Amino acid sequence: MISKGVDVAIIGSGPAGLAAAIGAKEAGAEKVTILERAEQPGGLLHQCIHNGFGLTYFDEDLTGPEYARRLIEKAMDLKVDIELESMVIDLSPDKELVWSNKHGLRKLQPRAIILAMGCRERTRQQILIPGLNPSGIMTAGTAQRYVNCEGYIPGKEVVILGSGDVGMIMARRLTLEGVKVKAVVEILPYIGGLIRNEVQCLGDFNIPVYLSHTVTNIHGQQRVEGVTISRVDNNFEPIDGTEFRIDCDLLLTSVGLIPENELSLKAGVRLDPVTGGPIVNENMETNVSGIFAGGNVVHVNDLVDNVSFESEISGTRAAEYALGKTPPSVRRIQLKAGKNIRYVVPQSIDAGKEATIYMRVKEPAEKVKLDIGGIYSENLRVVKPSEMLKAKLTLDQLRKIKGGVSEIEVSCVKRSK
Ligand SMILES: Cc1cc2nc3c(=O)[nH]c(=O)nc-3n(C[C@H](O)[C@H](O)[C@H](O)COP(=O)(O)OP(=O)(O)OC[C@H]3O[C@@H](n4cnc5c(N)ncnc54)[C@H](O)[C@@H]3O)c2cc1C
Secondary structure (H helix, E strand, O other): OEEOOOOEEEEOOOHHHHHHHHHHHHOOOOOEEEEOOOOOOOHHHHHOOOOOEOOOOOOOOEOHHHHHHHHHHHHHHOOOEEEOOOEEEEEOOOOOEEEEEOOEEEEEOOOEEEEOOOEEEOOHHHHOOOOOOOEOEEEHHHHHHHHHHHOOOOOOEEEEEOOOHHHHHHHHHHHHOOOEEEEEEEOOOOOOOOHHHHHHHHHHHOOOEEEOEEEEEEEOOOEOOEEEEEEEOOOOOEOOOOOEEEEOOEEEEOOOEEEOOHHHHHOOOOEOOOOOOEOOOOOOEOOOOOEEEOHHHOOOOOOHHHHHHHHHHHHHHHHHHHOOOOOOOOOEEEEEEOOOEEEEEOOEEEOOOOEEEEEEEOOOEEEEEEEEOOOEEEEEEEEOOOOOEEEEEOHHHHOOOOOOOOEEEEEEEEOOO
């Protein structure tokens, strides 16, 4: 039997799903249900026990679990139903969900759905590191879970491949636990994560960093015994003769996050080939009417605060959709990634609605001007691919878009002075 009484169903109870549920409730949706496959709500925040969360969303410096707890308590006060150990396994374009829990398979057809499934880590297999397959190779997120949630230290001497935020945070965390972090190895000529993590997690602990280098071999039969590191050329190809070995018993990979969109694809949701997440409009609605999305399932965010801000919008708009109160659209404007912009989210906006847009640059640059279709500009001292750019477009700015224009370009180019 298909249950039909739910206004908004949300898949995932991370900071995106919880903020979306709060947004939906506050916008008047009566029955809001979150389906979460894990045993507890909060998503990945539970394993992020360091501080630095909530500086803009809560105006406070919180740890990941503290941040999650705030959202969980608010959702519970608003009487959001949170179904735990409930994994959504199918989703159709007409918004029929199939989920499983300890009682078996269930079906639900809510009026609106919000995708908030987060992302997963790219693994060693996906980047094809040669060498044997001994134990002691894992993603930085797996090590984070072992150390912070399960109480295990996964090695004594570690090399970390990739300087994404999770990798840098684990370099500090493992150092504090007495593990020797022998190197962070990064294929790019610059650090892949936030500047604040570079300073606080690597610099403050004197952790050796090898930029423009990669791991080209893994040694050890049963257990990792060491890795070979090589310098790479401009095409990221290892340069012969530059190899050197570092002995270690643990290799962590921190080589990118992939939005979890298998369910989205089943529902016919179109994905952006650059972000790997659904193409959304200013309401965070996908191409499938009534299916919305928020958080890392849309694009990998560096700050959880932005995940919550963005997902609150998807909750509000999903509630309006479910209640038949979606404001009419004025004129659709596509946002095109121009010079030095890798992507823009949302990919389109409405000329008659204020919108916050998020962007990432392709290359680091200094003294640049961010320009959005001539209606918004901002001078920035430094930009990096790892630091997301955010711009709020007001109605006054949107009114400057000339009639008949259906696409504007976003660019980030060097200033003349
Ligand atoms: C391994 C890892 C470590 C991280 N560590 C840090 C860190 O140290 N510091 C930091 O600032 N940021 C960190 N981040 C980023 C941060 O966790 C995210 O920005 C934030 O959690 C994203 O929120 P979200 O709600 O979009 O996704 P998540 O927090 O990932 O939540 C998604 C939720 O959806 C659930 N779900 C997925 N599929 C289904 C399904 N089919 N059915 C039911 N439920 C489902 C998952 O169980 C999960 O609870 C990390 C990310 C990863 C992947």
